[in-house]
Amino acid sequence: MVEISASILDAKEEEAAKTFYNLEVAKIDYFHIDVMDGKFVEKNTVDKMNKYGTLLKQISTLPLDVHLMVEDVETYIKLYSAIEPNIITFHLEAIKDKEKVYDMINLIKENNCKVGIAIKPNTDIKELYEFLPYINMALVMTVEPGKGGQALIPETLRKVKILKEYLRQKNLDTYIEADGGINLNTIEDVIESGVDIAVVGNGILKSDNYKETVRKLKA
Ligand code: DX5
Numbered sequence: 001m002v003e004i005s006a007s008i009l010d011a012k013e014e015e016a017a018k019t020f021y022n023l024e025v026a027k028i029d030y031f032h033i034d035v036m037d038g039k040f041v042e043k044n045t046v047d048k049m050n051k052y053g054t055l056l057k058q059i060s061t062l063p064l065d066v067h068l069m070v071e072d073v074e075t076y077i078k079l080y081s082a083i084e085p086n087i088i089t090f091h092l093e094a095i096k097d098k099e100k101v102y103d104m105i106n107l108i109k110e111n112n113c114k115v116g117i118a119i120k121p122n123t124d125i126k127e128l129y130e131f132l133p134y135i136n137m138a139l140v141m142t143v144e145p146g147k148g149g150q151a152l153i154p155e156t157l158r159k160v161k162i163l164k165e166y167l168r169q170k171n172l173d174t175y176i177e178a179d180g181g182i183n184l185n186t187i188e189d190v191i192e193s194g195v196d197i198a199v200v201g202n203g204i205l206k207s208d209n210y211k212e213t214v215r216k217l218k219a
């Protein structure tokens with residue numbers, strides 16, 4: 001069954017605690033924390049996500065799934081390790097040299113977190129292959145990173161299918177996460193492509209009944 005990682009990027013500050021509580025009651029599997037530095041992508045969510053991460057650590061026991069959309073990966077791994085995430089994911093596009101990718105993988109592991117690597121819609125899935133044996137999760141972006149509420153780009157699910165088949169052939173148990181534009185209208189295609197963890201933001205936050213929406217997303 002697909003797991004749901006709820007993106008809290010677009011959760012309203014005034015009612016954050018209540019929203020997080022309602023998401024947990026609705027039986028999401030992870031909280032997805034979107035860290036944007038204003039450089040890798042235009043928006044800067046560092047302060048907001050610091051606040052949300054700290055709050056979640058106090059009020060929830062659910063695992064935290066940190067998605068770093070930042071240029072300076074090393075600094076943010078160190079910063080976000082403080083909230084003891086289950087997994088930290090960084091973007092392959094943020095790192096120019098291969099050795100550095102392995103350094104970041106090791107740094108995350110040293111901080112006792114699982115490791116994810118994300119790729120943008122235009123990055124070839126093959127770029128990820130050599131790192132797959134060393135990481136726990138591949139995050140295939142289904143929209144351009146930068147903001148919530150965008151429409152899923154259907155071609156990105158072709159990459160998920162190719163990756164799924166590659167993992168099967170190589171006997172690897174790396175999870176596949178998809179992120180962006182996932183809602184009740186697109187979830188079927190997402191699951192069918194082979195995704196293990198679906199990130200859902202507005203698809204839940206804009207719905208009237210979180211519980212029902214999460215139940216339907218998983219059904
Ligand atoms: C986009 C973020 C996503 C996004 C998900 O840059 O990484 O996590 O906020 O939100 P929805 O589900 O609204 O597309």
Ligand code: ZN
Nearest residue numbers: 034067179199
């Ligand atoms: Zn994300």
